[in-house]
Amino acid sequence: MSISQTLLLLFFFTFLSLSQPQPQSPSDVPSTTVCIIGAGIGGSSVSHFLRKYSPDSTPFTKILIFERNPVVGGRMATVTIAGDTFEAGASILHPKNLHAVNYTKLLNLKVKPPSLESNSLGIWNGKKFVFKTVKISSYDIALIDRFLKLPFIEYLVSYIVSLYNSVLLLVRYGFSLLKMQNFVESAVDKFSKYYEGDESRPIFESVDEMLKWSGLYNLTTRSLKDELVDAGLSPLLINELITVITRINYGQSVHMSGLAGAVSLAGSGGGLWSIEGGNWQMAAGLINQSDVVLHLNEEIKSVAHVGDYYELNSTKGNSYTCDVAVVATPLDELNIQFNPPISIPERKLQHTYTTFVRGLLDPVYFGLKAESKIPELVGTIEDPDLPFSSISVLKKHNEKESTYKIFSRQPMADTLLDSIFSARKETIRINWAAYPHYHAPEIFAPFILDGRHLYYVNAFENAASTMETSCVAAENIARLMLSRYFGQVILPSSLTPSSQGEGEHSDL
Numbered sequence: 001m002s003i004s005q006t007l008l009l010l011f012f013f014t015f016l017s018l019s020q021p022q023p024q025s026p027s028d029v030p031s032t033t034v035c036i037i038g039a040g041i042g043g044s045s046v047s048h049f050l051r052k053y054s055p056d057s058t059p060f061t062k063i064l065i066f067e068r069n070p071v072v073g074g075r076m077a078t079v080t081i082a083g084d085t086f087e088a089g090a091s092i093l094h095p096k097n098l099h100a101v102n103y104t105k106l107l108n109l110k111v112k113p114p115s116l117e118s119n120s121l122g123i124w125n126g127k128k129f130v131f132k133t134v135k136i137s138s139y140d141i142a143l144i145d146r147f148l149k150l151p152f153i154e155y156l157v158s159y160i161v162s163l164y165n166s167v168l169l170l171v172r173y174g175f176s177l178l179k180m181q182n183f184v185e186s187a188v189d190k191f192s193k194y195y196e197g198d199e200s201r202p203i204f205e206s207v208d209e210m211l212k213w214s215g216l217y218n219l220t221t222r223s224l225k226d227e228l229v230d231a232g233l234s235p236l237l238i239n240e241l242i243t244v245i246t247r248i249n250y251g252q253s254v255h256m257s258g259l260a261g262a263v264s265l266a267g268s269g270g271g272l273w274s275i276e277g278g279n280w281q282m283a284a285g286l287i288n289q290s291d292v293v294l295h296l297n298e299e300i301k302s303v304a305h306v307g308d309y310y311e312l313n314s315t316k317g318n319s320y321t322c323d324v325a326v327v328a329t330p331l332d333e334l335n336i337q338f339n340p341p342i343s344i345p346e347r348k349l350q351h352t353y354t355t356f357v358r359g360l361l362d363p364v365y366f367g368l369k370a371e372s373k374i375p376e377l378v379g380t381i382e383d384p385d386l387p388f389s390s391i392s393v394l395k396k397h398n399e400k401e402s403t404y405k406i407f408s409r410q411p412m413a414d415t416l417l418d419s420i421f422s423a424r425k426e427t428i429r430i431n432w433a434a435y436p437h438y439h440a441p442e443i444f445a446p447f448i449l450d451g452r453h454l455y456y457v458n459a460f461e462n463a464a465s466t467m468e469t470s471c472v473a474a475e476n477i478a479r480l481m482l483s484r485y486f487g488q489v490i491l492p493s494s495l496t497p498s499s500q501g502e503g504e505h506s507d508l
């Protein structure tokens with residue numbers, strides 16, 4: 001609502017109330033509508049932080065969220081195969097993902113600890129396993145358990161196995177492993193600066209500014225490989241183990257940016273967790289708690305700046321008037337029409353084909369004698385002839401049946417699957433427009449798309465794409481919006497932008 005409309009309304013109310021005095025009502029504060037496109041972790045976090053940082057504005061700020069799917073969560077989604085439910089998209093959280101940790105507490109969600117079973121890893125080059133750790137299955141543990149009847153035997157056994165596997169890794173890759181750990185820890189420490197309080201942490205108007213402040217920007221200007229070579233890592237480690245990890249986490253090679261690379265390596269360490277029943281519940285819970293009007297099955301097809309407000313039109317033929325609009329989805333493969341047009345750097349999304357199979361792997365494909373000899377996680381090196389990035393066991397049902405997850409850059413055809421599996425009871429394929437295709441140097445889209453009140457959370461995805469980076473970007477966008485739009489209405493003293501200039505309050 002524009003100021004002139006508001007004045008007119010106020011005048012009208014004053015006129016009406018001449019004879020009957022009105023109790024104090026919020027009608028003398030202009031009401032505001034914030035529209036958010038996308039109900040993933042980014043969009044839901046924006047609504048959460050708006051409410052958290054500006055509780056006083058709740059009665060006269062409407063938040064609308066539009067989601068084209070029939071469910072919330074976006075790239076956090078589950079898949080059900082033969083009666084069992086697994087994460088289909090974003091699956092793991094790092095112990096230092098503090099927003100996710102807080103959401104879990106706030107929403108009373110249950111943490112699913114990392115699996116006890118020490119997963120065996122094999123690095124497959126298309127002909128043989130160039131590296132393999134030893135394997136111990138829950139069956140072996142259960143068997144040992146039955147005979148020894150010692151408390152904590154499972155922990156002991158898996159501890160010894162993991163210790164032994166650490167030695168195997170050290171023998172092959174040497175002290176480069178420690179250098180890799182230092183590289184990752186340094187990036188994680190810098191990222192933790194985004195959890196500092198308002199007093200010491202500015203509000204950022206651009207991704208570049210945000211990354212420079214934490215010291216992470218330089219990592220986006222060079223490739224992971226260049227960074228690791230400079231850090232003194234051996235080519236063997238880079239071409240094998242590290243390549244395996246970047247292929248699993250981002251479907252890409254070590255030519256990706258150093259920052260996305262560091263994030264993907266952090267996603268291979270210890271203490272990783274997820275949410276029992278599905279990570280999507282974070283988005284659902286935040287929306288439920290944030291006094292939001294949620295429009296499911298409603299895709300926004302145009303965003304027009306008309307006079308003092310934004311007009312969002314949906315494929316349902318509805319038209320919504322918003323004072324502030326937030327894009328909380330990657331724009332790269334969408335054709336939302338913006339008027340006036342916006343300009344963002346071209347960005348390609350990496351498609352990751354996720355194939356779920358309930359059945360049994362064929363040892364013959366891997367040149368092995370028995371299925372039990374196949375590692376629980378088969379990673380691959382960079383080779384254009386390799387048809388998949390990884391195959392992992394999600395659940396072992398019995399000796400004849402497991403559920404597997406395959407990541408690949410191309411769809412997995414039936415004939416190919418038939419050569420890899422000896423039995424296949426059910427197969428589910430998902431083609432994800434998964435994350436940006438990373439390269440160095442990265443060029444970032446703006447957080448503020450039009451210099452006014454149209455915001456873009458997923459500009460930050462060029463730094464790295466994770467649930468937590470979406471939260472961090474959304475938190476900054478909420479503060480940015482509060483300082484730029486709401487600044488003159490209700491200004492919590494801490495919400496002042498870090499730099500002047502762009503922050504004009506043209507609509508107030």
Ligand SMILES: Cc1cc2nc3c(=O)[nH]c(=O)nc-3n(C[C@H](O)[C@H](O)[C@H](O)COP(=O)(O)OP(=O)(O)OC[C@H]3O[C@@H](n4cnc5c(N)ncnc54)[C@H](O)[C@@H]3O)c2cc1C
Pocket residue numbers: 037038039040041042043066067068069072073074075076088089090091092093298299300301328329330334336352354432433434435458465466467468470
């Ligand atoms: C296979 C895979 C594995 C991953 N693994 C991990 C992992 O282990 N850990 C991790 O942290 N991250 C992981 N990620 C990345 C993580 O999923 C994303 O970074 C994060 O979920 C992005 O959240 P978002 O809210 O920004 O976007 P999204 O989740 O994509 O949400 C955007 C929403 O907007 C909706 N939308 C789009 N256009 C419109 C429109 N025009 N109108 C209305 N609604 C619209 C979409 O339907 C979607 O629901 C993985 C991703 C994939 C694909």
Ligand SMILES: *[C@@H]1O[C@H](CO)[C@@H](O)[C@H](O)[C@H]1NC(C)=O
Pocket residue numbers: 098099102195
């Ligand atoms: C998590 O919640 C605690 C307690 O409310 C708060 O002190 C802390 O700042 C929160 N962390 C983040 C990253 O928001």
Ligand SMILES: *[C@@H]1O[C@H](CO)[C@@H](O)[C@H](O)[C@H]1NC(C)=O
Pocket residue numbers: 215216218
């Ligand atoms: C980033 O790179 C620039 C230019 O090479 C350098 O001056 C700066 O010190 C670097 N910053 C960090 C945090 O390493």
Ligand SMILES: *[C@@H]1O[C@H](CO)[C@@H](O)[C@H](O)[C@H]1NC(C)=O
Pocket residue numbers: 284285288289
């Ligand atoms: C929404 O929140 C209320 C309490 O605030 C809770 O009772 C309800 O179960 C929640 N619903 C969902 C779907 O999370």
Ligand SMILES: *[C@@H]1O[C@H](CO)[C@@H](O)[C@H](O)[C@H]1NC(C)=O
Pocket residue numbers: 302303304311312313318319339
């Ligand atoms: C949006 O819908 C309104 C009302 O139907 C219409 O007047 C307007 O032209 C539409 N805008 C766009 C960009 O399609």
